[in-house]
Amino acid sequence: xxxxxxxxxxxxxxxxxxxxxxxxxxxxxxxxxxxxxxxxxxxxxxxxxxxxxxxxxxxxxxxxxxxxxxxxxxxxxxxxxxxxxxxxxxxxxxxxxxxxxxxxxxxxxxxxxxxxxxxxxxxxxxxxxxxxxxxxxxxxxxxxxxxxxxxxxxxxxxxxxxxxxxxxxxxxxxxxxxxxxxxxxxxxxxxxxxxxxxxxxxxxxxxxxxxxxxxxxxxxxxxxxxxxxxxxxxxxxxxxxxxxxxxxxxxxxxxxxxxxxxxxxxx
Amino acid sequence: xxxxxxxxxxxxxxxxxxxxxxxxxxxxxxxxxxxxxxxxxxxxxxxxxxxxxxxxxxxxxxxxxxxxxxxxxxxxxxxxxxxxxxxxxxxxxxxxxxxxxxxxxxxxxxxxxxxxxxxxxxxxxxxxxxxxxxxxxxxxxxxxxxxxxxxxxxxxxxxxxxxxxxxxxxxxxxxxxxxxxxxxxxxxxxxxxxxxxxxxxxxxxxxxxxxxxxxxxxxxxxxxxxxxxxxxxxxxxxxxxxxxxxxx
Numbered sequence: 146x147x148x149x150x151x152x153x154x155x156x157x158x159x160x161x162x163x164x165x166x167x168x169x170x171x172x173x174x175x176x177x178x179x180x181x182x183x184x185x186x187x188x189x190x191x192x193x194x195x196x197x198x199x200x201x202x203x204x205x206x207x208x209x210x211x212x213x214x215x216x217x218x219x220x221x222x223x224x225x226x227x228x229x230x231x232x233x234x235x236x237x238x239x240x241x242x243x244x245x246x247x248x249x250x251x252x253x254x255x256x257x258x259x260x261x262x263x264x265x266x267x268x269x270x271x272x273x274x275x276x277x278x279x280x281x282x283x284x285x286x287x288x289x290x291x292x293x294x295x296x297x298x299x300x301x302x303x304x305x306x307x308x309x310x311x312x313x314x315x316x317x318x319x320x321x322x323x324x325x326x327x328x329x330x331x332x333x334x335x336x337x338x339x340x341x342x343x344x345x346x347x348x349x350x351x352x353x354x355x356x357x358x359x360x361x362x363x364x365x366x367x368x369x370x371x372x373x374x375x376x377x378x379x380x381x382x383x384x385x386x387x388x389x390x391x392x393x394x395x396x397x398x399x400x401x402x403x404x405x406x407x408x409x410x411x412x
Numbered sequence: 413x414x415x416x417x418x419x420x421x422x423x424x425x426x427x428x429x430x431x432x433x434x435x436x437x438x439x440x441x442x443x444x445x446x447x448x449x450x451x452x453x454x455x456x457x458x459x460x461x462x463x464x465x466x467x468x469x470x471x472x473x474x475x476x477x478x479x480x481x482x483x484x485x486x487x488x489x490x491x492x493x494x495x496x497x498x499x500x501x502x503x504x505x506x507x508x509x510x511x512x513x514x515x516x517x518x519x520x521x522x523x524x525x526x527x528x529x530x531x532x533x534x535x536x537x538x539x540x541x542x543x544x545x546x547x548x549x550x551x552x553x554x555x556x557x558x559x560x561x562x563x564x565x566x567x568x569x570x571x572x573x574x575x576x577x578x579x580x581x582x583x584x585x586x587x588x589x590x591x592x593x594x595x596x597x598x599x600x601x602x603x604x605x606x607x608x609x610x611x612x613x614x615x616x617x618x619x620x621x622x623x624x625x626x627x628x629x630x631x632x633x634x635x636x637x638x639x640x641x642x643x644x645x646x647x648x649x650x651x652x653x654x655x656x657x658x659x660x
Contacts (some may be wrong), residue, residue, distance in 0.1 A: 173496060174494065174496055174497050176494075176496075292508070295507075296507045296508050298494075298497070299493055299494075299497060299499065299504070299507055300488070300491055300492075300493060300507075302464070302467075302469050302486075302488055302491075303486055303488065303491070303507065303508060304507075304508060305467070305468065305469045306464075306467035306468070306469055306484060306486040306488075306558065307484050307485070307486060307508040307509070307552075308482045308484060308508075309508055350496065350498065353498045354498050354500065354532060355498055355499070355500055355502075355503055356497065356498060356499065356503055357503075358498070359498055
């Protein structure tokens with residue numbers, strides 16, 4: 146009924162949505178959307194390195210993104226520049242370095258559009274393995290650090306005072322962010338990964354009254370976005386990333402309507 | 413002798429410097445099981461800083477902190493919660509430890525806010541939120557309670573009831589309490605040991621000792637000194653050296 150590549154894209158997309166759902170909630174709660182963007186921009190450099198040294202793309206992106214996160218933490222300690230300026234500095238300089246390196250790699254034909262916006266044709270069986278095992282590891286680790294991470298998101302000092310070690314949880318979460326970007330870059334594209342993290346979570350915030358519900362709705366929203374997005378991508382021959390993000394946007398708008406209705410009912 | 417065993421937290425000549433300015437320095441104090449230690453002092457005298465040193469929130473401190481328990485309940489003076497989080501009172505009660513529903517209900521009932529259990533935390537009034545903070549701290553049945561102006565914003569009758577509750581909890585749980593308060597009247601009835609701060613320890617001892625101290629008088633005025641002496645410390649029980657309660 147469907148081509149193999151489409152089935153692969155579906156399986157990959159659903160796996161990614163399962164992971165971006167809960168992680169996205171933390172991105173929204175901790176105000177990390179620009180941090181996510183910065184890691185995603187640096188992913189281009191990771192991809193070029195993967196091609197240059199014939200490494201696995203996900204692994205190479207993961208290493209570069211983790212490295213950028215480490216550099217960011219060091220810069221925050223050693224300079225007086227505000228956080229957003231540092232994020233912008235790292236995002237654009239790593240993007241620029243990535244693009245320049247691509248320019249030198251004339252012997253490889255790059256699909257720049259695919260890198261930026263995702264390409265469902267590019268998903269291989271190996272990628273599925275990476276997405277699902279990587280995704281499972283990310284979710285298990287997130288489950289393990291949930292308590293300290295969530296408590297310090299609500300209030301750092303309470304978590305620290307009551308012995309939860311929030312600094313370690315934060316460091317581990319940073320690595321998880323790099324990992325989720327690494328596994329979803331082929332599918333969603335580096336310009337739109339943060340959208341996959343934020344939009345379903347933002348939609349979920351509109352219709353949730355507890356953290357658990359928000360995580361659940363965020364996952365459901367992500368899964369629906371992948372399904373809707375990929376089918377329309379197939380139907381209208383559009384890039385997979387933008388199609389998925391647009392589907393997520395539609396769900397977000399629907400969640401706004403829901404709020405308006407419930408306010409009307411209350412009045 | 414179990415006096416060492418009953419020590420929950422001990423500050424040895426501790427201090428904390430931020431941006432080359434000492435917030436507080438040279439503080440030594442010990443909180444033991446079943447005892448209430450109260451920090452008093454004017455604004456900016458380092459009371460909250462001392463509490464945060466005791467809790468281990470500040471890392472690069474002068475001197476040392478010995479902490480003998482990990483079962484800690486903390487009511488901070490200021491708490492800024494980001495309302496991008498959908499958080500009910502119930503979720504907040506489970507923030508740092510998974511507590512049984514019965515214990516949650518019990519704590520919320522004790523502080524008089526059980527009816528707010530499923531309300532969104534962002535919709536509470538200041539006093540209601542303060543009661544939830546206290547409930548959260550006691551529901552863990554902690555060994556050490558650190559209460560930084562715990563009754564701020566609570567109505568007057570509630571204030572008295574909450575101080576009574578805090579005293580009762582100290583007795584029933586036999587936990588040590590480090591209390592920060594401006595309200596000399598209500599606090600002094602329950603306090604075992606007072607530390608008067610003004611960037612350093614200006615004096616310390618029983619409420620009576622402190623009230624008689626001249627430095628305290630200059631810091632707070634003659635009137636405050638009289639308030640303290642009125643509330644000469646009376647116990648209706650004594651503690652054995654194991655920290656158990658013996659009635660007189």
